Amino acid sequence: MFKWLSLVTGFFYIVLGIVVIVYKFFFTIVEPAVAYPLGALIILYGLFRIYRAILKIKNSNDEE
Template identity: 75%
Template structure:
């Protein structure tokens, strides 16, 4: 159960990181806009995926109880 909540928090972290990469164009080094936007978008999509997966697992575990 704790893993599901941790996965939810991690998804939020990935979304924030994607936004930061897109706004500041920085990810361990200065990025060109042609790299920063796709990388930021990919991080946001992965964060959304993690959140959806965590929410479905939390709902599934509550239904089993």
């Protein structure tokens, strides 16, 4: 269950990163010079979580 939840959380991080880039909002209005790197960092973290979740799902299927 945790593996699938981590996968879904990764997708939410990607959506959050896109929202930060498009609307320049992250709990408060942010400048574009801050919004773009912050959004990119959040998207990269979401991709990392998805990658890690996929690896764990594949490893658990190999063990069975």
